[in-house]
Amino acid sequence: MLQRFFIFCSGADTQILETCSNGERNKYAGIGATVFFTAVMAFIASGYALYTVFDNVYIATFFGLIWGLLIFNLDRYIVSTIKKRDNFKGELLQAAPRIVLALIIAVVISKPLEMKIFEKEINQVLLEEKxxxxxxxxxxxxxxxxxxxxxxxxxxxxxxxxxxxxxxxxxxxxxxxxxxxxxxxxxxxxxxxxxxxxxxxxxxxxxxxxxxxxxxxxxxxxxxxxxxxxxxxxxxxxxxxxxxxxxxxxxxMARIDALGKLPWFPSFFIFLLFLAIETAPIIAKLMSPKGEYDFKFEEQESVVATWITQKVEQRKLLLATDGELNQQIYADIKNEEELYRYKKEKAEELLRLQADSFHKLQVKNL
Structure with missing residues (x-):
């Protein structure tokens, strides 16, 4: 049950994973657990930060939960979209925007907890400032x-x-x-x-x-x-x-400013810790070797891509064939005398009707 939940957190295809070995399922369960606990840390940190702003535990919990779910969904989406190929540079380039975002999120997450860890020192700085x-x-x-x-x-x-x-x-x-x-x-x-x-x-x-x-x-x-x-x-x-x-x-803001007046070394390593936590899902996916799941997933994508390509080519050939047939059919019709005589009779009848109608109109006006 727990393994299935963490596999869900990893964003992997559960149907494909069910056909893979137990070791492969454990690998993706570990990636999913990293995604989950990163979201939990984001919830705790954002909840505390919002509590210092609103001073209301219910508001802080509500918006902290929303922030945690947002981080969870973002990590799950990016981890699931990083496809293991035989090109590490391409995978790293694909993950680069998420790594940059991880820097920003790590700052947002680490600062509130730093303020809680160094609360006494911050209070002393605030007292002196007051x-x-x-x-x-x-x-x-x-x-x-x-x-x-x-x-x-x-x-x-x-x-x-x-x-x-x-x-x-x-x-x-x-x-x-x-x-x-x-x-x-x-x-x-x-x-x-x-x-x-x-x-x-x-x-x-x-x-x-x-x-x-x-x-x-x-x-x-x-x-x-x-x-x-x-x-x-x-x-x-x-x-x-x-x-x-x-x-x-x-x-x-006052507490963040007071935190900045404390020695930077401890805060920097706390920031690095949260940066490592925040980038852990991406790093775990990048560093994991290409396994059975990746080969099967690539095969499934190849089957779908091949099938779609065949359908597109068939539609192109059908359109081209239908166009050639239409040209040939209308060319044959053009040379048929019976059709020519029929259209001539209808044209003559139409002209006679137009002449009679015009004559009636002129007589009425006179």
Whole structure:
């Protein structure tokens, strides 16, 4: 039962194989098993690759099965069409398109399994890339908010500097009128004279302006700090909203890119392994010697080709003979007087009928 299934997978003619030796049937069962297990590997690899894309086991299984059946049908078709002849170059040329296709399929099959084998290493590379992307993202977003925040902080500093300047000026006026009262400066007279009063009034006016300035600037600073807090909140919100996108940066393309950043040597040999698996049906058919099945299959093809050639030649001869006979028959008819007289009578009758019809038509019109 299993042997019959693998023979079916090889694409061989089961009727011819039944007349061959057991060793010949085992050879084609081995070729069919290679075709079958290549399709199984294609199903597993494509299923895993699609699972990383859709994250749904049912979708991945369905499309993986379709891909496996496609590879199975393709391998079975090509293996069955490679005919063993005494010309290895011709057989190799016939299999060349399939070998090129095997290179492509080997890459498609090997990459998903490489990603599974090196999953931990790929996750480490992705983690480093995500961290770098997070920092870059924060820096890029900061470029939108930092200049505004710095300008607002500078406005706060200017307001505070304005208050400090006014405060220093008021303190200087305070020291001036105190020194005047103590006789340490100005007129040098001890006591609160007219000069003292004048300087005291200047100080009091400056102090009132200072208090007003403090109140005004405090309100402005509070408004600016509110604006800064709002900008900081917007920045934090933008960072939080973009972080899930970075965290989700682990799709198929990202993993393939991360795999490419790992050492190439192990991945290369895994690729060679799958290339060998993928080309195994073709190589097995090419390397197998010409056996009993091949001779019988060639004989059957020769019988069919000979029979078709005979039929075509017979049809050609029949057509040529029929043409010659027709020419001879019509030539004999042409020389018969009875047929000539008969056709003459019919022609005369036709002319008379035409003349009568024309005459009736003319009389009717008159």
């Amino acid at each position: 961290n770098a992307m997070t920092l870059d993202n924060k820096e890029q977003l900061a470029l939108q908010y930092t200049p505004k925040i710095e300008n607002l902080n500078q406005d706060i500093a200017n307001l505070k500097s304005e208050v400090a300047t006014k405060e220093a000026e008021t303190n200087a006026l305070y020291d001036t009128y105190i020194s005047e009262a103590e006789g340490r400066a100005g007129t040098g007279l001890l006591g609160k004279g007219p000069v003292y009063k004048e300087k005291r009034e200047k100080h009091d006016a400056a102090l009132a302006e200072l208090n007003t300035l403090k109140e005004t600037n405090t309100g402005k600073i509070a408004a600016i700090e509110t604006e800064i807090a709002a900008l900081q909140t917007d920045y934090d919100t933008a960072v939080a909203n973009s972080q899930p996108i970075i965290d989700g940066f682990d799709g198929l």
